[in-house]
Amino acid sequence: MKKVNNTDYNIRNLGECKIRTPVVVNYYTSDSKRLLLQNYLDDRTPQKMKTVKGAGDISSSVEVAGPRENLFFDPSKTKAAIVTCGGLCPGINDVIRAIVMEFYHRYGVRNIIGIKYGFQGLIPSFGHEIVELTPELVENIHREGGSILSSSRGQQNIGEMVDALVRMNVSILFCIGGDGTMRAAERITEEITRRQLSISVIGIPKTIDNDLNFVQKTFGFDTAIAESVKAIACAHIEARGAPMGIGLVKIMGRLSGQIAVGAALAQNDVNFVLVPEVPFRLDGDHGLLKALEARLKERKHCVILVAEGAGQELMRNEKTTLETDASGNIRLLDIGYFLKVRIDEHFRKTGVEINLKYIDPSYMIRSVPASASDCIYCSALGQYAVHAGMAGKTGMLVALMKDEYVHLPIRIVTSGKKIDPEGNLWMRVLESTGQPPTLID
Numbered sequence: 001m002k003k004v005n006n007t008d009y010n011i012r013n014l015g016e017c018k019i020r021t022p023v024v025v026n027y028y029t030s031d032s033k034r035l036l037l038q039n040y041l042d043d044r045t046p047q048k049m050k051t052v053k054g055a056g057d058i059s060s061s062v063e064v065a066g067p068r069e070n071l072f073f074d075p076s077k078t079k080a081a082i083v084t085c086g087g088l089c090p091g092i093n094d095v096i097r098a099i100v101m102e103f104y105h106r107y108g109v110r111n112i113i114g115i116k117y118g119f120q121g122l123i124p125s126f127g128h129e130i131v132e133l134t135p136e137l138v139e140n141i142h143r144e145g146g147s148i149l150s151s152s153r154g155q156q157n158i159g160e161m162v163d164a165l166v167r168m169n170v171s172i173l174f175c176i177g178g179d180g181t182m183r184a185a186e187r188i189t190e191e192i193t194r195r196q197l198s199i200s201v202i203g204i205p206k207t208i209d210n211d212l213n214f215v216q217k218t219f220g221f222d223t224a225i226a227e228s229v230k231a232i233a234c235a236h237i238e239a240r241g242a243p244m245g246i247g248l249v250k251i252m253g254r255l256s257g258q259i260a261v262g263a264a265l266a267q268n269d270v271n272f273v274l275v276p277e278v279p280f281r282l283d284g285d286h287g288l289l290k291a292l293e294a295r296l297k298e299r300k301h302c303v304i305l306v307a308e309g310a311g312q313e314l315m316r317n318e319k320t321t322l323e324t325d326a327s328g329n330i331r332l333l334d335i336g337y338f339l340k341v342r343i344d345e346h347f348r349k350t351g352v353e354i355n356l357k358y359i360d361p362s363y364m365i366r367s368v369p370a371s372a373s374d375c376i377y378c379s380a381l382g383q384y385a386v387h388a389g390m391a392g393k394t395g396m397l398v399a400l401m402k403d404e405y406v407h408l409p410i411r412i413v414t415s416g417k418k419i420d421p422e423g424n425l426w427m428r429v430l431e432s433t434g435q436p437p438t439l440i441d
């Protein structure tokens with residue numbers, strides 16, 4: 001990576017630079033649909049592009065993250081704003097800290113503000129304060145979980161948010177968030193483009209769910225796994241501590257079972273992993289209850305790990321109305337409690353006395369400070385985000401992809417990454433748990 005110091009970059013070309021969205025060329029999505037983004041082809045020198053193998057034989061090129069020789073924004077006049085949205089996630093404060101430190105110490109930018117309570121902070125009627133972010137303020141924030149700026153859910157008016165950016169004279173907006181935040185960031189970018197404003201929008205992929213497409217890993221994911229593992233270890237101890245013990249753990253993961261899968265692979269005490277991507281049944285010769293009977297008969301204890309989004313169809317019928325949260329995310333029914341009740345009922349009927357202990361670590365896996373590996377990731381994301389913003393990139397996010405930090409157009413990441421039930425990851429889960437390949441008749 002090229003080292004930046006305050007004299008390395010060239011701000012003489014400010015007027016000649018254009019604010020622009022990076023490109024992905026010839027990318028094939030996992031379902032093999034061709035995604036061709038016609039866009040600016042800047043930074044396409046070989047050392048600034050990374051060629052990655054997509055599905056099949058198709059290669060694609062994406063921009064590699066890092067400092068650029070030409071800046072779009074003049075550091076002495078630049079004002080940056082940071083907003084953190086959606087669910088909390090370990091490492092948010094690390095990213096905020098890295099952005100502030102990079103601006104101050106690398107680029108000499110002094111004007112950095114924090115928007116409070118997610119996108120609400122850009123809507124004047126909420127009356128949230130604006131926070132001035134300085135090195136002194138952020139110095140120790142990475143030791144705390146959560147976000148010093150707080151967060152919120154709920155859609156806000158895009159036009160009003162852009163008005164606020166204009167009013168505050170913001171040059172670069174950093175949106176730290178998950179899929180919802182990236183959808184909002186995309187719409188903000190579109191509105192900025194429509195108004196022909198020179199405001200750059202840079203996304204940073206946060207979510208313990210790790211469900212952003214093309215992004216190898218969202219920050220906070222590793223920490224969430226490390227915390228989930230503690231609950232699994234307790235469930236295992238409890239299961240072994242009583243005759244016919246069952247430890248049942250429910251873990252977050254709304255549309256994807258990535259955390260459950262990661263935790264199961266990290267802590268090989270789990271016998272059944274239930275995720276949204278792989279449907280299962282309770283009843284029938286190949287259903288979960290029969291498989292559980294067999295496991296208990298053989299080993300006298302069992303650990304079940306269920307992702308919160310798994311088995312939703314088992315609890316719904318045609319009369320169920322789907323409720324959503326303020327952001328439009330579907331409110332999930334409680335699969336953990338449902339399984340506890342159904343498993344208890346089943347063994348009562350069959351006359352087998354079991355000891356089921358249900359553990360739901362819930363928010364405990366996401367409100368902790370980041371693990372060491374997430375800390376490293378968060379600092380890198382913050383630094384690269386600043387480089388991208390100063391170079392006038394927009395409508396993009398910084399992310400790790402195939403072990404390289406790259407720039408991805410925001411619009412390609414929001415379609416939702418899933419575990420492939422035919423893929424190697426799920427295969428490894430089956431191998432390490434010993435659970436049957438299917439729990440459906």
Ligand SMILES: Nc1ncnc2c1ncn2[C@@H]1O[C@H](COP(=O)(O)OP(=O)(O)O)[C@@H](O)[C@H]1O
Pocket residue numbers: 085086087118119152153154155156177178179180181182183184187206207326327328329
């Ligand atoms: N299509 C959209 N247009 C505008 N705002 C959106 C859109 N989707 C989500 N948002 C907003 O982005 C913010 C974060 O989204 P949310 O789903 O709560 O969390 P996350 O970004 O972690 O997935 C919320 O304020 C939400 O209302």
Ligand SMILES: O=P(O)(O)OC[C@H]1O[C@](O)(COP(=O)(O)O)[C@@H](O)[C@@H]1O
Pocket residue numbers: 085086087088178179180206207208209252253254308325366
């Ligand atoms: O109760 P909340 O705050 O709405 O959050 C619950 C959800 O937030 C998450 O932790 C992460 O979701 P986002 O990152 O998309 O906000 C999910 O795993 C969970 O379903």
Ligand SMILES: [Mg+2]
Pocket residue numbers: 086178179180207
């Ligand atoms: Mg989300």
